[in-house]
Amino acid sequence: MQRNPEKKKEIWLRYLIGGLILLSTLPIVYLLLIWNGYFGPMPDRAELSEIKNYQASVVYSADGERLGTYFLQNRTEVSIDDVNPVLIDALLAIEDVRFYQHRGIDYRALARVFVSTLLLGQDAGGGSTITQQLAKNLYPRQNNSFLHLAADKIREMIIARRLENIYSKEEILQLYLNRVSFGEEIYGIDMASRRFFNKPPSALQLHEAATLTGMLRATSWYNPYRNPEPSLTRRNVVIRQMERYGMIDEEIAASALHEPISTQYNRISESDGPAPYFREHLRTKLARILQNEPALNGETYNLYTDGLVIHTTLDSRLQEAAETAVTTHLRTLQNRFQAQRPDTLFADRNDPAILRAWRQTDHYKQLVEDGFSDEEIE
16 A cells, blocks of 8 residues: 655644754754853853952062072963053964954954864964954863864853953953963963063063064964974964064064074073072961961952062072082082992982982973973983
8 A cells, every 4th residue: 555645745844844943943952052051051140240360479689680489380470561462463463353343252263263264274273253252262162072162162152252242352451461371380470471481571682572473373382492393383373463464564574584593581480489488488487377267358368379479588599609619519419429439329320219300390291291202301
């Protein structure tokens, strides 16, 4: 017995209509899941209005030199007014040249990415604005599956629009520059400027500002201290972009392009820097004081997150002289010892105990994190 053709057509029509309804409903359901935080945090206006970064507490000597920091995230915040404007230009040139024209989402950049990446198969960059990058930093992605990646892009767009409705453009730039990571466990432009060039961000020159902003694409690969050649190439791209958009003229660009990559690397942190034993003794004292005694305003502060400024009685010049004297004297003693016992090793470099202790040091862990092989570390 054969089915009625009209009946069969009616069944197929129902399937078609049902499929179309399902296809039109799925995107709505997907967006609702994103909006309600299924794919990651979706902060409201109140939460976004209270953004607070962890800040390192900074230890100063009696003569005003930085001795080190205590931190969970190695960051000290600065005002946008304390950043050389040339760095802002460099950042906008390479990351978001229409920053002042959009409201968190650059639709022209998105169209460029769609055409170049999806249709032509070319690398056209990510198309994310600085505000979207800030949203990504504030609320990191949690999953790399395709559904989550697409959801994260949409989620970051929504958060970016909310940020633009709360903060001015200058405030967004300040939040971004104080939030972003520069690798080597440092966060924010102030720490990056002091780490790689031993100066505050207000004193950065054009080629230095271009170097730091160029790092943001890949902080390890474009690290000017560890990878000067890729860093130089990336820095020059930034300078060329600044020239292209009229932020600097041809003569200034040519002068900056001829500058070498020359860092004044200054690794001052919780474990590096002068007077380490003094700072460790100070740390235990401060932790106890902060835990047991509230401040004059009644607040209780955290040594590792609240950006305290700690002035000490230690003179950095005397400390440097003392450390130099000790190092020189120990070297003299070592030379005498080796002259008396030339064939005797105090400890073999392959001693398991020494290797085990070395691999537990912050220095070794940092080298591994920076991507160095065992041979390079050796």
